[in-house]
Amino acid sequence: MTRVLITAFEPYDRWKTNASWLALVQLTHQLPANPKIVTRLYPVDFAAVRQRLADDLQANYDYVIHLGQAPGTTRIHLESIALNIGGGSSQPADQFRPLVDDGPVAYRTALPLADWHHKLCRAGIPTQISYHAGTYLCNATLYLTHYFSERLGLKTKSAFVHVPLDLSQVIYEPQPHAALPSSVSAQALQLVLEELA
Secondary structure (H helix, E strand, O other): OEEEEEEEEOOOOOOOOOOOHHHHHHHHHHOOOOOEEEEEEEEEOOOHHHHHHHHHHHHHHOOOEEEEEEOOOOOEEEEEEEOOOOOOOOOOOOHHHHOOOOOOEEOOOOOOOOHHHHHHOOOOOEEEEEEEEOOOOHHHHHHHHHHHHHHOOOOEEEEEEEEEHHHHHHHOOOOOOOOOHHOOOOOOOOHHHHHHH
């Protein structure tokens, strides 16, 4: 049976919840019989995520789907490229450093994002393919998954999906914020899993 690891992140900064975890919890209410799903909640910390990934990937999953929160959008973002660079939003760009000294400049997912995009759009789910997952932890998670999979000779293929804020996160915000119900984000993940099965 096909095995898929799906990860999400803990809350960070001012957000008391994380839309990626809300979507993953929603997904678990109606898990398909196939593929077999394993879920993980990762801390928002470079070193901890690196270690957790190194440990989790030893299981040699068929696929890994990482989820992250994307404030400011109403669309599901399918991230195509991971860059070998990392830094926080509070750091100037000249302080960003390579994630791996001996790694390539970038990895591109081998998964069919264009097919996923068309399938989600046909289902009425706002979706777009994004060039890369930024330069923070979401990007690092995708990059390191590719790096470890390559170095360890794993069969694992991976992708990163950014989901918008959930409505529950913005309802009491003083200013309007873009959002999408986590149930819709979970539906998008179900459609992706159908493809992986």
